[in-house]
Amino acid sequence: MNKKLAFGVLAASLMAVPSVAFVSAQDEVTLTWRTRPDNQAEIDVYTAISADVDARLEGVTLQYQAGGTETDGYQNTLITEFAAGTAPDVFWIPGSDLARFVSEGTVLNLADLAAADANFDGSVFYPQQMEQLMFNPEDGSMEGALWGLPRDASAMALYYNQDLFDAAGVDNPTVQLENGEWNWDTFLETSAAISELGDETYGFGMSNWWGNWELFVNAAGGSYFNADRTACALNSPEVENALTFMRSLYEQEVAVPYGSDVEAPFVAGSVGMFLNGRWATPNLLAQATFNWDVAEVPAGPAGQSNFLFWGAYVVNANTANPEAAWQLMQELTSADVQSQVASLGANFPSRIGEEVLAGVAAEFPELNNAAFTNAMANYAVPEAPLWAGDFGAINWAEGGVESRITAVLSGAEAPADFVATICDVVNAGF
Amino acid sequence: MATTARVEMARGEPKHPVSLLLAMVWMVIIGIGTLFLATQVFQIEAFFNLGTFVPQFLGIVLGLVGILSLVTVPFLWTLNNNWRIVALIMNFFGLGFGILYTGHVSGMFLGIDTLALNIYRNAWLLLGFPIGYVLVWISGRMDDLNSAKDIVQKIGLAVMGVALIAILLTSGWLQYVAENPGAGLGQIFNLPTIATVAVTIIFGVVGSIFMRNGELFGETILEREAWQGWLFLLPNFVNFLLFFAMPLILSFYLSFTDYNAISRADWIGFDNYRRLLSLDFETVPTGTAPTDLADRHFEVSRFTVGANDIVIAAESPGFWRTLATTFRYCILLLTFAIVPAFALAMLLNAKIPGIKFFRAVYFLPSIAAVVGVAMIWQWLYNPIIGFINYWISGFVDVLNGLGLAVSDPNIQWLTDENVMLLSVVIMAAWQVIGFNTVILLAGLQGVPKDLIEASTVDGANSWIRFRRIILPLLGPTTFFVVVTTLISGMQAFSEMYTLFGVSTSDARLTVVYYLYLSGFQQFDMGFASATAWVLFVVIFIITVIQFRVSRSSEAYRD
Structure with a gap:
């Protein structure tokens, strides 16, 4: 009995192998795409978008993947997946990471697909973003390259606790800006006035990230890199001035110690002003129990300063379906989809025009959205990838700029020493 | 046949x-x-x-x-x-x-993600397993002659089987496999x-x-x-x-290649090990910068000898600094995780009411996930809204109320480079103390009571009994606890990663964190692999030394 059974199974199994050759091939193209959502609400929106776009695209089946958060190493996971050959067909990356992904050969150049598409119009997006996405690192020109399409736009602002301002008896930043008095001096005075409310109350706070301190550096007239971003520019007197001012915030104990978590104490009502990007809005809308709003950052010696942050959808260089991926890119950056994403409150559409901004303002009428949009329209500089060097190594490596800035702002290193030596470190990364 | x-x-x-x-x-x-x-x-x-x-x-x-x-x-x-x-x-x-x-x-x-998510959503079905287990347990305690024994056992097994089938059917796993385009x-x-x-x-x-x-x-x-x-x-x-x-x-x-996850790995021999371990020394007048170091070597540390400084430089200074941090971390961890565990084990060995409850309570942190623990401690350590500084401030207020002029230290637990290592040690020790306590308690309970009684009859007081009998007989147990705690300390990563996030400060980096940054931030996979193997050798050598020291001890020979 056992012998017969064994023989039967063997024979059946061997016969099954050739029979599967008749299984018909699948005509449907499957595309995987991924973003870096911060919470379940974002995942739900992207999942719904994926289903909508899937229904619109004929012959394409979409599979949305919710990538990890920034702290989960979203970008590093992607690189690891490229090594394993399992990276998604289309994925979102922050603007500052574009050079890294392109230089590793992981991003498809879409210039030919865009040129062949009569319906594509790149001028509907912020030109500062498109300049970054069309940069050709081979010859430094704006010809022959298109690395992706911008998904969103954002800028920094000061989130402020109106209740603390009322308690301290000082005007909020928006009023001071309207009075033409919103500068570093009044910012320091305001922070000090709020700090005097109690030992565990601080006037200001910002996290330890280049986007925050560089904003002060730019407002002082300095910059991280030179104009064509091929060398260090942190050795200027303007940078020293900016560092000295920021350090004074910490020395006078009007700011949450640099490196500490700021968002939690701000939400708890212990911090007067919190410097952060538009992406902080959803959490504050959900959790803050006090009166709050947003305002533009104060002007430094060189005027106001801000960043036009952005992220882009790019196509996997190894995708089997580049045409379908291009179709998907256009769908994901359409006005409809961008307004769905912007309705989360974490960013603005990358498409320009009053109509687009009015749509967002209508979603959040209680907020001073102009604090962001004024900056983006008038004086924000684009978040730019570093094509000539390794920004990760320059900024984040051991002994790199970020750790030196921390040393300065925590009092361990003098601003003058930083300015005198930092460019040796930075220029080694080019 | x-x-x-x-x-x-x-x-x-x-x-x-x-x-x-x-x-x-x-x-x-x-x-x-x-x-x-x-x-x-x-x-x-x-x-x-x-x-x-x-x-x-x-x-x-x-x-x-x-x-x-x-x-x-x-x-x-x-x-x-x-x-x-x-x-x-x-x-x-x-x-x-x-x-x-x-x-x-x-x-x-x-589809395993789907399975996990749906198990979470239908968690009540998991009750089938403890219910079934209880029935089987009851049947095991029934008399063999009792006709209901087999029935109860089968019902128990059936309940567990039905629960398993229900979980699989509601898990959506099969549905995922059937419908998912991937x-x-x-x-x-x-x-x-x-x-x-x-x-x-x-x-x-x-x-x-x-x-x-x-x-x-x-x-x-x-x-x-x-x-x-x-x-x-x-x-x-x-x-x-x-x-x-x-x-x-x-x-x-x-570890012998230049693998970076994207480009093809090429054989480069011992270059990663050379980069990692290469050192250079220079003697300079005290307080002056070195001028003649080997190419791409940076100062790691210096020692003053007379009017001169001996400068130690390395091609990978981060490795040496993080190795030093790791050793400091281990020394602190051994102190904070074993001495209190010893004291707790002695307490829990006493015959007092509810002792089993206390044993379970102290053991609980050992089975908690590091990430969850770190998130709790992040809140506790928060200098503005954290409980620890709140308690310290309250204590300072009490002292000041007594007329003592004490200032609030307002400790920056997670940012002050002089404190942050201690912050991690406290959290890690809190988590591992329970495990060490249970091991030491088992050792204590293995100490022959007749020896204790005999020594008591001979006039030995509590301290002498502890010093001359209990401590030597606990030698192998203590050795095990020291070795496992030390190895876990040498491999520490998740504690720092979850408490501080991606960091660049050597004061909070361990060697494993350093190799993580090399491998998964800078994608220098070959170098990171070499670092891992060097760390393995270091741990191996330390463990061998511990074995030899323990074997030479009197207690271990016995």
Whole structure:
């Protein structure tokens, strides 16, 4: 009995192998795409978008993947997946990471697909973003390259606790800006006035990230890199001035110690002003129990300063379906989809025009959205990838700029020493 | 049966069952197939960018497997039992790998997320397992003559079985596999999946044939029990090979390459080790900067000797600094995680009411996930809204209320470089103390009571009993606790990563964190692998030293 059974199974199994050759091939193209959502609400929106776009695209089946958060190493996971050959067909990356992904050969150049598409119009997006996405690192020109399409736009602002301002008896930043008095001096005075409310109350706070301190550096007239971003520019007197001012915030104990978590104490009502990007809005809308709003950052010696942050959808260089991926890119950056994403409150559409901004303002009428949009329209500089060097190594490596800035702002290193030596470190990364 | 076959063999007329003949044919097929596969794998030039070594190594391994498969055939013909077991193991290995590979090509593993999510959503179904277990437990305590015993046991098993089926049906896993475009029915009903399933079934059937023909091969009961025991170890062995041995060998190989995850790995010999360990020394007047260091070497530390400083520089200063931090961390951890554990174990060894409750409470942190623990401690350590500073401030207020002029230290637990290592140690020690306490408690309970009583009769007080009897007899237990705590300290990573996030400060970096940054932030995988192997050697040396020191101790000899 056992012998017969064994023989039967063997024979059946061997016969099954050739029979599967008749299984018909699948005509449907499957595309995987991924973003870096911060919470379940974002995942739900992207999942719904994926289903909508899937229904619109004929012959394409979409599979949305919710990538990890920034702290989960979203970008590093992607690189690891490229090594394993399992990276998604289309994925979102922050603007500052574009050079890294392109230089590793992981991003498809879409210039030919865009040129062949009569319906594509790149001028509907912020030109500062498109300049970054069309940069050709081979010859430094704006010809022959298109690395992706911008998904969103954002800028920094000061989130402020109106209740603390009322308690301290000082005007909020928006009023001071309207009075033409919103500068570093009044910012320091305001922070000090709020700090005097109690030992565990601080006037200001910002996290330890280049986007925050560089904003002060730019407002002082300095910059991280030179104009064509091929060398260090942190050795200027303007940078020293900016560092000295920021350090004074910490020395006078009007700011949450640099490196500490700021968002939690701000939400708890212990911090007067919190410097952060538009992406902080959803959490504050959900959790803050006090009166709050947003305002533009104060002007430094060189005027106001801000960043036009952005992220882009790019196509996997190894995708089997580049045409379908291009179709998907256009769908994901359409006005409809961008307004769905912007309705989360974490960013603005990358498409320009009053109509687009009015749509967002209508979603959040209680907020001073102009604090962001004024900056983006008038004086924000684009978040730019570093094509000539390794920004990760320059900024984040051991002994790199970020750790030196921390040393300065925590009092361990003098601003003058930083300015005198930092460019040796930075220029080694080019 | 076996006797008959052997008699027939003696006459030169061996009689083999058809199933055995087919199994031998299968061994020839997998031998030739594996050899063919080996030649193909050997020639692959771009195997996940890992360079040529990996496919060549895999090709050689596959070739050896193919040869082994062919070699078994003549021995199977002569009904050699040892080679039957070899064939049996090969086929069950094939079955194990086949099941794993079928799960991979059919996309079943992709659905595990769905399974986990739905188990969470239908968590109440898990109650079926404790309920079923309780019934089985009750049946085990019923009298053997009680007719309800079997019924209760079967009901218990049935409840657990129904719970398992309900969980699988509500898990959405099967639905995911059927509908998901990444897996889906299209993925299941295609040539690779069906071929894999067919081959896997054949491996299972042939394995079964070898398993059932033990008597024909003259297998003894002892031999059967031996291979059955090994068979139970097979899943773990496959797991060991796939997820431990292979990555270990791969990382050793990568430590000799410039692998960066994207580009092809090229052999660079010992360059990663040279970069990691290269040191240079220069004597300079005190307080002055070195001027004559080797190329790409940076100062790590300096020692003042008379009017001069001896500057120590390294090509990878971060490695040496983080190694120093790791040692500091280990010393603090050993102190904070063992001394209190000792005290707790002594307390818990006492006969006081509710002692089991306290043992469970102290052990709980050991089974908590590091990430969750770190998030709680992040809040506790928050200098503005955290409880620890709140309590310190309250205590300071009390002291000031008593007329003492004490200022609030307002400790920056997570940002002050002088404190942050201590912050991690406190959290890690809090988590590991419970485990150490249970181990030490077990050791304490193993101390013979007659020795304690005899020493008491001889007039020894509590301290002498502890110093002269308990402590020496706890030597092996203490040694175990020290070794495991030290190794966990040397490998510390998740505590820092979760408490501080991605960091650049050496004060909060350990060697494992450093290799993580090298490997997964800078994607210098070869260098990171070399760092891991150097760390392994360091831990190995420390452990060997500990063994030797412990062996030389009086208690350990006893």
